[in-house]
Amino acid sequence: MMVTLTAVIPIVAGAVCLLPFGVKNVSRISAAGALVMLAASVYCCVAPLTGETIDTWIWYVDELSGFFILITAFVSFAAVLYSTDYLAVEWREERLNAREVRRFYCTLFVFISTMLLTFAVRSAALTWIGVGVTTMVSAFLVGLYKDESATEAAWKYIMLCSVGITLALFGIAMLYTASSGVVADDSALDWPTLVANAAAFNPLFMKFAAIFLVIGFGTKAGLAPLHNWLPDAHSQAPGPVSGMMSGVLLNCAMYAIMRFYSVSEIVNPGFVRTLLLAFGIVSVFTAAAFILISKDFKRMLAYSSVENMGLIAIGLGIGTPLAIYGALFQTLAHSLCKPMMFFCAGNVIQAYGTRSMPNIRGVSGKMRFTGFATAGGALAVAGAPPFPMFVGEVMILYGAVNEGLYLFAGALAILLAFIFAGITRSIFPMLSGTTSREVFEHRSVLRGFAIFSLFACALFFGLFMPEPIRGIFETMIALLSGGST
Amino acid sequence: MDPILTSNLIDIFAVSMLLTSVLAMASARMRPLIKLFVLQSFFLAAFEFTVAYSQDEPHIYVMAAMTFGIKVILIPRMLQYIMARIRVDDELSLSVGIPGSMLLSTGLILFSYYVSEPLVITLTTEERNSLVLSFAIMLIGLQMMTTRRKAITEVVGLLMAENGLFLGAIALSNGMPFIVELGAFIDVLMAIIIIGIFAFRINKSFDSVDTTLLRRLKEE
Numbered sequence: 113m114m115v116t117l118t119a120v121i122p123i124v125a126g127a128v129c130l131l132p133f134g135v136k137n138v139s140r141i142s143a144a145g146a147l148v149m150l151a152a153s154v155y156c157c158v159a160p161l162t163g164e165t166i167d168t169w170i171w172y173v174d175e176l177s178g179f180f181i182l183i184t185a186f187v188s189f190a191a192v193l194y195s196t197d198y199l200a201v202e203w204r205e206e207r208l209n210a211r212e213v214r215r216f217y218c219t220l221f222v223f224i225s226t227m228l229l230t231f232a233v234r235s236a237a238l239t240w241i242g243v244g245v246t247t248m249v250s251a252f253l254v255g256l257y258k259d260e261s262a263t264e265a266a267w268k269y270i271m272l273c274s275v276g277i278t279l280a281l282f283g284i285a286m287l288y289t290a291s292s293g294v295v296a297d298d299s300a301l302d303w304p305t306l307v308a309n310a311a312a313f314n315p316l317f318m319k320f321a322a323i324f325l326v327i328g329f330g331t332k333a334g335l336a337p338l339h340n341w342l343p344d345a346h347s348q349a350p351g352p353v354s355g356m357m358s359g360v361l362l363n364c365a366m367y368a369i370m371r372f373y374s375v376s377e378i379v380n381p382g383f384v385r386t387l388l389l390a391f392g393i394v395s396v397f398t399a400a401a402f403i404l405i406s407k408d409f410k411r412m413l414a415y416s417s418v419e420n421m422g423l424i425a426i427g428l429g430i431g432t433p434l435a436i437y438g439a440l441f442q443t444l445a446h447s448l449c450k451p452m453m454f455f456c457a458g459n460v461i462q463a464y465g466t467r468s469m470p471n472i473r474g475v476s477g478k479m480r481f482t483g484f485a486t487a488g489g490a491l492a493v494a495g496a497p498p499f500p501m502f503v504g505e506v507m508i509l510y511g512a513v514n515e516g517l518y519l520f521a522g523a524l525a526i527l528l529a530f531i532f533a534g535i536t537r538s539i540f541p542m543l544s545g546t547t548s549r550e551v552f553e554h555r556s557v558l559r560g561f562a563i564f565s566l567f568a569c570a571l572f573f574g575l576f577m578p579e580p581i582r583g584i585f586e587t588m589i590a591l592l593s594g595g596s597t
Numbered sequence: 598m599d600p601i602l603t604s605n606l607i608d609i610f611a612v613s614m615l616l617t618s619v620l621a622m623a624s625a626r627m628r629p630l631i632k633l634f635v636l637q638s639f640f641l642a643a644f645e646f647t648v649a650y651s652q653d654e655p656h657i658y659v660m661a662a663m664t665f666g667i668k669v670i671l672i673p674r675m676l677q678y679i680m681a682r683i684r685v686d687d688e689l690s691l692s693v694g695i696p697g698s699m700l701l702s703t704g705l706i707l708f709s710y711y712v713s714e715p716l717v718i719t720l721t722t723e724e725r726n727s728l729v730l731s732f733a734i735m736l737i738g739l740q741m742m743t744t745r746r747k748a749i750t751e752v753v754g755l756l757m758a759e760n761g762l763f764l765g766a767i768a769l770s771n772g773m774p775f776i777v778e779l780g781a782f783i784d785v786l787m788a789i790i791i792i793g794i795f796a797f798r799i800n801k802s803f804d805s806v807d808t809t810l811l812r813r814l815k816e817e
Contacts, residue, residue, distance in 0.1 A: 237773075241780040248787045255795065260802045264814055267795050271751050274788050275739065278759055281781055282735070285766040285773055289720075292770050300774055316719060344814045 115171040118152045118181075119229045125149065126221030135203050135210050139196035142217045143558065146192035149224065153185030161584055172234030172304060175587045179440070180231040180367050183447045187359045187566070188224045194455050194562035195220065195352040201462060201554050202350070207257065216256060220353070223249045230364045236301040239368050240277075240284050243332055246364055247273040253353045254345045265341075265348035272341040273332050280328025280368070283321045287372070290317035290379075303371050310378035318379040325372050326387045332365035335391040335425060336398035339418045343402070346414035347467070351458020354410060355451030358417045363443060366424060373428055374592050382431075389429030393524065395422025400527045403534035409457050409467045412538060413450065416493055419531055420446040420501075426524065427508045428592075435511025436589045442504030444573060445492075449501055452566035453489040456482055459559070460542070463551050469538050473545035479553040483543050485563050490539040492570055494532045500574040603651035604723055610644035611727040613637075614764060615706070618737045618757055622698045627687045627749065631676055634753050638668035641760050648724055648767055656775055657767065663782055664763070672756065672789055679793050680749060683800040693744040701744075702737050709733040720769065727768040734761030748799060752792055759785060 125145025129138050160166055160178035173181065199216060202208045208216070226249055230242030247270065255266030288301055294312045299305045331338040346354045369388075376384045399419035406412040420442060427439025457467075459482040464472050476483030492499035505528055512521035617637040624630050642665040649657035693701065709732035717725050738758025742751050763781075766773050 235776070237777040237780060240777070241784070244780070244784045245787075248784075248791055251791055251795070255798065258798055258802070261814055263795060263798045263802055267748070267799060268814075270788065270792060270795065271742070271755065274755055275742065275758070277784065278735075278755070278762055281777070282762050282765060284777060285762075285769055288773050288777075289769040297774070301777070314719065316715060320716065348814070 113168070114152070114156045115166060115173060115232050116169070118149070118156045119225050119232065121145070121149050121152050122221040122225035122228070126218040126225070129217035129221065130214055132214075135200060135213050138214055138217055139200060142192055142221070143196050145221065146189045149221075150185050150189040153181055153228065157182050163587075167234070167304075170234060170238060171232050172302070173232050174591065175584055176367075176370065176591050177231045179444075179584065179588060180363055181228055183363065183444060184224070184227050184231065184360045186569075187447055187451050188227075188356060190455075190562040190566050191352045191356045191359075191451060192220065192224075193558045194355070194458070195350075197554065197556040197559040198351050198458055198462070212256070216253070216350075219249060219252050220356075223253060223356070227360055227364055231367060234302045234304065236284055236287065236303060236306065236368075236371070239303075239371065240280055243280070243329065243364050243368055244277045246361060247277065247332065250353070250357060250361060254349045254357075256350055256353070257348075262348045265344035269341045269345040272338070276328045276331025276338065278328070279324050279331070283324030283326075283328055283372075286317050286321035286324060287375075290314045290321060303375075306375045307378070310375045313375075313379045315379050318376055319383055322372070322376050322380070322384045322387060326369060326384060326391065329365040329368045329372075330391055330425075333362050333369065333425075334395075334418050334421050336395040336418060336422070339395065339398065342418060343411045343414040346417065346454075347408055347410035351454060351461070354414075354458070355454035358414065358454060359447040359451035362417060362421055363447060366421065366443065369425075370428065370592060377431070377593065385429045385431045387429075388425040389520075392422040392425035392429055393520070395419065395425065396524060396527050396531075400530045400534070403531050403538075406534075406538070407469055409461065409469050409472070409538075409542075410454070411467075412469070412535070413453055413457060413493070416531070416535065417446070417450060420450070423505065423508055427504075427511065430508070430511045430515055430517070431593070432511050432515060433589050433593065434514065435508055436592050437585055438504050438507030438511055440585055440588055440592075441500065441507060441573075445500035445504050445570065448566050448570040448573070449489065449492040449499065452485070452563055452570065453493050455559075455563050455566070456486040456489050459554065459563075460486065463553055464547075464549060469542055472542045472547075474543075474547040474551075476543045477546065478551040481555070481560060481563075482553060485567060486539065487543055488567060490535060492567075492574075494535040495528060496532070498571070498574045500570055503574060600651065603647055606647045607644060607651070607724045608726060610640045610647060611724070611730045611764060611768075613640045614644070614760065615730045615733055615737075618734050618761075619699070619702050621753070621757065622702050622737060622741060623695055625689050625691065625695065627680065627689060627747070630689070630750065630753055631673055631680075634756060635669055635673045637757060637760055638664060638672075641763060642669060644724075644727070644764065645767060648771070651723065652771055654771055656778075657771065659775075660763075660767075660778055663778075667782055667786060668756070668760070672785075675789055675793060676749065676752070679796055683796060689750060690746040691744065692746055698740070698744060701740055705736040705740060706733045709736060722768060722771055724768050727764055731761045731765030731768055734758070734764065737761075748796055752789070752796075755788075756785070 157178040160173040166173040226245045251266050251270045290313045334342040399415045402415040424439045427435045495501045617633045621633040642661050645661035713729045735758045738754045741754030
C-alpha cells in the first residue's frame with residue numbers, strides 16, 4: 113500500500129504541475145511534491161532497511177531495493193529543488209516558455225515515479241518494463257531545448273537504448289527458459305523465487321541470458337563500448353536532468369544487472385563476473401581517454417559517469433565481499449557527488465553562457481558559492497580523500513589485489529590517476545583567473561540548498577560509516593552473493 | 598490438422614521471416630523496405646497462429662492477434678504517415694553497398710547457426726529450429742541499423758530485430774509470461790510514437806532525416 117503510494121505521489125504531483133498556474137506557482141507545487149515524495153519514500157524504506165522485507169501485490173522491497181529507492185528519492189528531491197530556480201532563470205531569459213516549463217515538471221515527476229517503480233517491483237519482467245519506460249520518458253527531458261544538438265542527442269539516446277532494451281528482453285526470455293520446469297508459472301521471473309531456485313536452472317541458458325542481459329542493460333548503464341549515447345544525452349539535457357540521469361538513471365540498469373548477478377552467480381559462478389570485469393575495465397579506459405581530451409564541461413562529467421559505472425561493474429566482477437562493498441559504496445558515492453557537480457556545472461554554464469571549459473575563467477571571483485562548491489565537487493568526483501569516491505575506489509582496488517589480480521589492479525590504479533589528473537587539470541583553471549565577461553551569479557536558497565545537501569551527505573559518508581548503515585551494506589552483500597556468505 | 602503439416606508450416610513461416618530480412622538488406626529504396634517489414638510481421642503473426650493452433654496454447658493466439666494489429670496494421674500506417682508528412686526521400690543512403698550487405702548477412706546467418714546449435718539440442722519445443730533464424734534476424738536488424746543512414750531505416754532495423762526477438766521467445770519456451778509480452782508490445786508502441794515525434798523535430802531543425810547530419814556531437 114505504502115509502496116503504491118510512493119509510486120503514485122510523483123505522478124499526481126506531475127499532473128498538478130500541468131494545470132495552468134504561473135511558473136512561480138508551478139515551482140512551488142513541484143517543490144512541495146518533491147518533499148512529499150521524499151517523505152513517502154523514506155517512510156516506505158524504513159521497514160525494509162531494518163530487516164522487514166515488504167512483499168505485497170507486485171512490490172518487493174528488500175535492503176537492496178530500499179537502498180536504491182532512498183538514493184533515488186533523495187537525489188530527485190535535490191534535483192527538483194534545483195530545477196525550480198534553474199528553470200525560472202531559463203524562463204526569464206526566454207529560452208523556455210511557460211508551457212514548456214509545466215511540461216518539464218510533469219515529465220520530470222513521471223520520470224521519478226518510473227525509476228522508483230523499477231526498484232520496487234518483484235518481477236524481472238516489471239524491472240525490465242520499468243527500465244524501458246524510464247528511457248522513453250527521459251528522452252523528452254533530453255530533448256527539452258528543441259534545437260539541433262538536443263534533438264540529435266535525444267535521437268541517439270532513444271535508438272541506442274531501445275536496442276539495449278530489446279537485447280535485455282531476449283535475455284529475460286532466456287532467463288525464463290532456463291527457469292522453466294523449475295519454477296511454477298505464476299511466480300516465474302520473480303527475483304526472490306529465481307534466487308531461491310537458481311541451483312536447478314539450466315546453466316547453458318543462463319550463460320546466454322547473462323550475455324544478453326549484461327549487454328542490454330549495460331547499454332543503458334553506459335558501459336563502454338556501448339556508451340555513445342551517454343555523453344551526448346548528459347551534456348544536452350538541462351542541468352538538473354543531467355544530474356538525475358547520471359546519479360540515478362544509470363543506477364536503474366545497474367540494479368537490474370545486480371539482481372541478475374545474484375541469480376547467475378549461483379548457477380554459473382564466475383561467468384557474469386568475467387563479463388563485468390571486461391566491460392568495466394574497457395569503460396574505465398574509454399572514460400580516461402575522453403576525460404583527458406574533453407573540452408566541454410558536461411561531457412567531461414558524463415565520461416566520469418562512464419568511469420564510475422565501469423568501477424561498479426569491476427567491483428561486482430571481482431565478487432569478493434570487500435569488492436562488492438566497494439561497488440555498492442561507489443554507487444552511493446557517485447549518486448551523491450555527480451548530481452552535485454552537474455548542478456555546479458549548471459550554475460556556471462547558466463552564468464557564462466558556454467560549456468567550453470577553456471572559455472570559462474574566474475569562477476571563484478565572480479561566483480563565490482558556486483566556486484567553492486565546484487572546487488569541492490571536483491575533488492570529490494576526481495576521487496580525492498576525504499570524499500566517498502576515494503573510499504570506494506580504494507576498496508575496489510584492494511579487492512582486486514586480494515584476489516591476486518595484480519596486473520589488473522595496477523592498470524586500474526594508473527587509469528584512475530589519469531582520470532584524477534584530467535578532471536582537476538580541466539576544472540581548477542576555470543576557478544582562478546579573471547574574465548572579461550559580464551557574469552552574474554543566479555543565487556537562490558533552494559539552489560544553494562540542493563547543492564549543499566548533496567555535498568554534506570557526500571562528505572559525511574566519506575568520513576563516517578555509522579554501524580546501522582554498515583549493517584545494511586552487509587545484508588546487501590549477502591543478498592548479492594546469493595545469501596550464502 | 599496433421600502435425601507434420603503444422604510443423605512444416607511453422608518452418609516455412611520462420612524461414613520466410615529470415616528471407617524478408619535478407620531482402621530488406623538488398624533493397625535500396627524506402628517504400629519496398631516498409632512493405633518488407635509488413636510482410637515479415639505478417640509471417641510472424643502467421644507463425645504465432647500456427648504454433649498456437651498446434652500446441653493449443655490460448656495465450657499465443659492473443660500474441661498473434663496483437664502482432665497482426667500492431668505490427669502489420671498500426672506501425673506501418675504510422676511510419677507511412679511520418680514519411681508522408683516529412684517527405685522522406687525514397688532513396689536510401691547505404692554506407693555498405695548491397696553486395697557487401699549480402700555477404701555480411703550471410704556471415705551473420707552462419708554465425709547464428711554456430712552460436713545457437715548447442716541451445717537448439719537442449720530445447721523441447723516443436724518450433725525449436727526457429728531459434729537459429731531468430732538470432733539471424735536480430736543480427737541482420739542490427740546490421741541494418743548500423744549500415745543504413747536514414748533515421749527511418751534505423752527504426753525499421755530496430756523493428757525487424759524485435760520481430761526476431763519475438764520469434765526467438767516463442768521458439769525458446771512457447772512464449773513468455775503474458776505480462777512480458779504485453780510490456781514488450783507497449784514498449785514498441787511507445788518507442789514508435791516517441792521516435793515519430795523526434796523524427797518531426799529532426800526534420801524541422803535539419804531539413805532532412807539523414808542521420809549523417811546527426812554526427813555533430815563529439816569531442817573536437
